[in-house]
Amino acid sequence: MKYRRLGSSGLSVSEIAFGNWITHGAQLDNTTAHACVRAALEAGITTFDTADVYSDTMAEIVLGQALKEVRRESIELCTKVFHPTGSGPNDRGLSRKHIMEACHASLNRLQTDYIDVYYAHRYDATVSLEETFLAFADLVRQGKILYVGISEWTAPQIRQAAALARELRVPLAASQPQYSMLWRVIEGEVVPACEQEGIGQVVWSPLAQGILSGKYKPDHAVPQGSRASTAAGAPFFDKLAGQWLRPEVLVAVAKLATLANEAGLTLPQLAIAWVLQKPQVSAAIIGASKPEQVEENVKAAGIRLDLELMRQIDIILDGLVERDPGKTG
Numbered sequence: 001m002k003y004r005r006l007g008s009s010g011l012s013v014s015e016i017a018f019g020n021w022i023t024h025g026a027q028l029d030n031t032t033a034h035a036c037v038r039a040a041l042e043a044g045i046t047t048f049d050t051a052d053v054y055s056d057t058m059a060e061i062v063l064g065q066a067l068k069e070v071r072r073e074s075i076e077l078c079t080k081v082f083h084p085t086g087s088g089p090n091d092r093g094l095s096r097k098h099i100m101e102a103c104h105a106s107l108n109r110l111q112t113d114y115i116d117v118y119y120a121h122r123y124d125a126t127v128s129l130e131e132t133f134l135a136f137a138d139l140v141r142q143g144k145i146l147y148v149g150i151s152e153w154t155a156p157q158i159r160q161a162a163a164l165a166r167e168l169r170v171p172l173a174a175s176q177p178q179y180s181m182l183w184r185v186i187e188g189e190v191v192p193a194c195e196q197e198g199i200g201q202v203v204w205s206p207l208a209q210g211i212l213s214g215k216y217k218p219d220h221a222v223p224q225g226s227r228a229s230t231a232a233g234a235p236f237f238d239k240l241a242g243q244w245l246r247p248e249v250l251v252a253v254a255k256l257a258t259l260a261n262e263a264g265l266t267l268p269q270l271a272i273a274w275v276l277q278k279p280q281v282s283a284a285i286i287g288a289s290k291p292e293q294v295e296e297n298v299k300a301a302g303i304r305l306d307l308e309l310m311r312q313i314d315i316i317l318d319g320l321v322e323r324d325p326g327k328t329g
Contacts, residue, residue, distance in 0.1 A: 001015065001046075001301050001302075002014075002301050003046070004282050005200070005282065006117070006147070006200040006282045007174065007282065008200075009147060009171055009198070009200070011076065011116065011117075013046070013076055013200075013283045014045045014283060014301075015276055015283055015284070015301045015302070016045055016047075016300065016301050017045065017284065018037065018049065018286065018288075019048075019286065020050050021054050021059065022055070022287070024059040025057075025061065027289060032289070032290065033066060036294055037066035039288070039291035039295055043294060043298040044301075045298065047076045047283055049078045049079075049202070050080075050110075051080035051121060052080065052081060052083070052085050052106050053083035057085055057105075060079060060106055061109045063110065064112070072113075077115060077116050078174075078202075079106045079118065080118070080120070080151060081099055081106070083121055083122070085105070093127055094123075094135075095131065095135075096132075099135040099136065099139070103115070107144065113143075113144075114146060115145045115146070116147060117145075117146070117173065117202075118145040119150060119151045119174065120132065120136075120151065121151050121152075122152055122153075122329060123157050129160055133165060137170045140170055147172075147173040148174075149172070149173060149174030150172070150174070154190070155325070158193045158199065172199060173199060174199060174200055174282070175199050176202045176285075177190060177203060178204055179201065179203035179204075179281070180208040181208070181256075181271055181274050181313060181321070182211065182321055182322065183208060184322065185325050186201070189325040191280050200280070201282060202282055202284075202285065203281055203285065206271055206275040206285070207268055208244060208271075211245075211249070211253060212267060214256075214267040216244075217254070218247050248320065252317055253267070255316045256271075259312055259313065263309060265300075268296065268300070269296070269299055269300040273305055274310070274313065276301070277304070277305050284300075
């Protein structure tokens with residue numbers, strides 16, 4: 001495993017982070033979930049990502065249990081706030097009340113005293129940014145969160161947040177956007193804004209919800225057991241990756257698999273290494289439904305792809321990549 005600084009902050013994170021969206025508390029039994037976490041730890045992963053809303057708060061509980069015996073200082077534990085976790089009018093968003101209550105609830109579920117990076121899971125247009133960042137500032141002063149992050153915010157929103165963070169002395173260190181060979185909407189505006197503000201990218205879905213795993217074949221039915229076929233995963237797959245289940249995309253992905261094989265890599269390793277090749281990326285989040293997936297995908301850490309290979313990837317995907325910055329969030 002290799003480690004990188006999170007933006008311009010002093011926090012080091014593992015190049016590959018372990019995330020448990022959809023899997024823990026939903027797709028996997030706890031025994032398998034814990035085995036995946038152990039595999040991540042054994043592979044050198046120190047950065048673990050979750051959110052209060054994942055699996056209706058169960059993902060935090062399962063991750064907290066899995067990491068209970070791990071020395072707290074040896075890992076970076078990250079979670080998020082914004083989406084509803086209850087039915088009350090204040091059980092959502094980025095109000096001071098919800099941030100404070102959600103943070104304390106996450107700390108309890110994760111069985112920890114502090115969160116390394118606490119993300120605003122989405123932008124809340126109904127609450128002033130000042131109120132949101134004053135709440136974050138108080139949590140930082142109390143030692144309950146160490147760094148602040150944002151997820152799927154636009155470049156103007158990020159610049160406004162960074163200005164407030166400087167004023168309030170809040171370490172805004174991370175952006176968590178979707179990013180992959182196929183989904184590059186952050187490159188035009190978000191990445192330049194974050195580079196200017198010293199914010200690192202911790203990207204999710206580097207395999208485009210499994211499309212870049214190679215499991216989906218042209219003219220073949222969706223494989224059983226895949227995210228697209230499960231009750232827990234299908235709604236998210238349809239929303240985020242259903243657009244890629246087109247013959248021309250799947251044919252291109254098959255060509256990428258051949259390219260990966262020629263480079264001595266699996267297609268998932270190539271996809272993750274491609275993301276990590278980008279200098280603005282601090283870490284790429286992977287998920288897993290079995291320990292073997294963790295063990296295989298972490299091999300992408302430290303791999304350097306030559307310029308010719310990067311050029312061939314762009315040629316194969318020409319005309320298929322989504323780049324519209326308006327689709328952020």
